[in-house]
Amino acid sequence: MTVLIVTFSQDNESIPLVTKAIEERGGKTFRFDTDRFPTEVKLDIYYSDAERIIITDGDQKLDLSEVSSVWYRRMRYGAKIPETMDEQFRKASIEECRRTVRGMIASLPAFHFDQMSHVDIANHKQLQLKIARELGLITPRTLTSNNPEAVKQFAQECQERGIVTKMLSSFAIYNDLGEELVVFTSPVTEEDLAELDGLRFCPMTFQENIPKALELRTIIVGNQAFTASVDSQSLQGSTYDWRKEGKALVQDWKPYNLPNDVEGKLFQLMNYLGLNYGAIDIIVSPDGEHIFLEVNPVGEFFWLEKYSPYFPISQAIGEILVNKK
Missing domain, CATH: 3.30.1490 (Dna Ligase; domain 1)
Structure with a gap:
């Protein structure tokens, strides 16, 4: 049972956190850094009498017939192709890398967390707002x-x-x-x-x-929701976007009880988008309204787990990847 983690070499702590959770459940992982393909990592895709896909990274090799689950994380297609290459040829090479990697992932008969086609559709913010409004969520x-x-x-x-x-x-x-x-x-x-x-x-x-009493990050993993809050107005620099003071606020996030009706509508939104995972941003106004901003299908969670015992998000992800449920 092997989980293929598709990411890039500078990805953050979420990778070792989920890797540990998978190994604790008896699974194995293989990391495919898309920025190191094709300059350092080899990918062989055979379609003949038999179909075979082989990834070779140094002395590590994986036959993708062994892959039971795919975790689709971060992509940096062909990022290490030399910048000295003629611009039009470099762009063509990166696009060919993109199509090769995405085609390989799409062809795998494994459990996908999540399907690339679902992630692509869910990334349309206009669609998110439209469906959120139809479900009864408040939006700006x-x-x-x-x-x-x-x-x-x-x-x-x-x-x-x-x-x-x-x-x-x-x-x-x-x-x-x-x-x-x-x-x-x-x-x-x-x-x-x-x-x-x-x-x-x-x-x-x-x-x-929208005036802010609090900003929320809700991480949905399957049928579990983990919600944290932060007072972004406590720092002048984060008045309009908490990420601007993300490092200063990183230890200020606290567990938050999301109202049942709001949480239920978020699960409906995820179901509509066909997602098992999403990082959702919400504003709590001074009068207690919960205003939906957006969902990021591959949004971050690691800092919540790193600084708080209340958010075992990597364990929830590992459980789904190993048991494919």
Whole structure:
């Protein structure tokens, strides 16, 4: 019984946590770092009289017929292909890596945590908001647009609370050292509203600014939900996005009892999206309303487990991967 963990070489502590949970249950793991393929890791996919898929990483080799479960984590296709390569050829190589890896995963007759097709669909934030609203979850007023006039009108409609802007994609900017600088949720000022010409090159998403008593992260694993809360307003830098002060707040997360009706609707949302796993962000307003923001099908959990005994999330993941239920 072998679990294939598809990730990249710089992934975080969630990998050893889940690996340990799998081994405690008698399972084995094989780690496939997608950033090291094709420069360091070899992948052979045979379709002939017999079908075979072999991954070779140094002196480690895995015949994927031995794989019982797949944990689909983080992808960095072809990241170690030299930057000195001609740009068009490098892009072509990375795309070929992407199609090779995804095709290999899709072809595996194993339990998938979760199916790539389900993850792809669930990553559409507009779909999440639509289904969440239909299920009765409260969501912020939202506009995605490349139209400056529509954004200005939306700002007028939300004038009492103001608006914030965010990206639908996992967008980051890299500095000269190659360090990733995440683009956080940010307030939209009057000066911003006067300079919206850039929308003609890139649409953006705008939401009504919701006052926060607490911010929640709910991790759903199968039929279990683990919810933690943090007072993001305790630090000036995390007023609009707790991730901006994530390191400073990392030990401030506490267990939170999510109302049964809200939790039930979250499970309905997960069922609709076909997901076994999701990291869900929620705002608790000062008057006690729970406002759904989004679900990340491969969102993070490790810091909750690292600093608190109340969130055995890796154990729940390991149980599903080993028992395929």
